[in-house]
Amino acid sequence: MLDRRMELLRVLDRVGTITGAAELLYRSPSGYSRQLSSLADELGVQLLEQHGREVRLTAAARRLVSYADEVKTSWLRTRASLTEESDGGGRLRIGAIPTSLSRLVVPLLGDLSAAHPLLSIRLSEVDAPRCFDQLIADQLDACLVPARAGVPPQSDRRFHQRSVIVEPIDALVPPEHPAAGRPGISLKTLAEDRWVLPGDERSGHEEILSACHAAGFTPQVQHYAQDTQAVSDLVAATGAVSLTSRFATYRSLAVRVPLTGSPQPGRQLLLCTAAGAENTAALGTLVELIRLRTPVTDLGED
Template sequence: METRRLHLLVELSRLGSMRAVAEAQNTTTSTVSQQIAVLAREMGTALIEPHGRRVRLTPAGRRLAEHAVTILAAVEAAYLDLTPGAEPNGTLRVSGFGTAIRSYLLPLVGDLAVSHPRLHVLIREHEPAEALSLLATDEADLALTYDYNLAPAAEDPAVRATPLWTARWGLGVPARTDAGQGTALDIVHRFREHDWIVNSRNTADESVIRTLGSMAGFVPRVTHQADSLNLVQGMITAGLGVGLLPLDTAVLPDVRIVPLTAPDIELRAYAVARRGRLNWPPLALVTDRLTRAARGDGTTTA
């Protein structure tokens, strides 16, 4: 049922006549009568009855008017909650990768608990493909994702990605290994006989490795997979292979990271939301805070 018809019923209950309602709503008595009649058909029961030269609400009409007061108040509250500029409150479901959550979202959650105590953030740690899938099925409101300049994510017109930060990556190798000098292609070519370690939950870094290998004239032998960057370093220490690592991450004693240039390897982080929901106050607030935090801190690890 339309809330406008419920509003007319409430006004009829309050003012007592079709004419008074019409004057108050700047419409005609005929329009008020027609809308009340439509509402009665929707409810399947009579809402008004003759009372002398006027009408009055039936018992069902009075009961519906009581419900209508509550319904209209709830609609108004929802409108005030959801309109741009409203005080952010409710639950915001965020799905994202570990670094974005740990370095940016968690500090923000602490601040929001003080500045916006009615806003609650629900966090799930997921790699980009998983986070975007939750976004598509409406199981998340905001996805924190990343891609690489050499492995850009496919564009999706249903979402908008807000850039957050970028991070340079290099090649993690055993500390005792001489990687030599030269471009990224020169360096990766020197490790063409090594095994390569890639992410177990995301294919982006493998795509970067295979792209570099192709440009350098060989097919990388991808063997080991690990989700944790610390575990990747442990595998490198154990002599199991080499793999991509953030340049500014803390390294184990037996690991060093060789910078890769020409081409550079750059991770790009994003805050992704579905179009049509970008003005929802909690989503707009958290996205803005994440963007400002990322720009203020500059480059970070991933």
């Protein structure tokens, strides 16, 4: 178990700024700085150094963070084993992107609770990289996110990542489009169409661009939207096209068409935890349920 001030230093190392770290932990920046100054005085070392308007961790601080990471991993591993050896209770705070939350996690809550009746479950809608800040800050126990920008590399020893399932990606076309009703199309089929994309720096923007570039074209972007319902409404109303998750739901005349190719276009979903917290029976049950009961071939719309 760590001195709380060392936990504050770990969060600062992850988030990058005192203001951001303080906001994440619902503290004032001044109070946050005082706690770190107190730790530095107690240890007799400088932990932070000023660079313009920002602060950076000193070499001593980074050594301390490395030590704190090892201790926290060991503590989480011990806590998990104690929970498993007791009555199987405890808590499981799961964060997931909206499509995964509604189509993967929520339908399995009954089965998960039946397998672990004493487990307290809390769900949150999250996205990367914010959810990894929350893992470090001990505000989440696990998050379910796609492998994409914002997800730390596998070499980051603060986190554990496991592949859960491949989320199929479909084309979204207006009802009058030649591809509507076909059993499947290649992405290159849509090279001459106008597109709806999420805005710059929004989730999904680079993913769609990368997929189109891999298919040999740059999409002609006409509209920008991220919410699935807004995207499908624009597709149906304007004749533009887009891509959507197989797990996303919407209410409009836009038609979902499977993308073909080898490999079939999709995005890998990862279940991520803080290192040391990955081997719990509840998480194992959740992964097994997702893999066994997810209807990835279901193209039905609400």
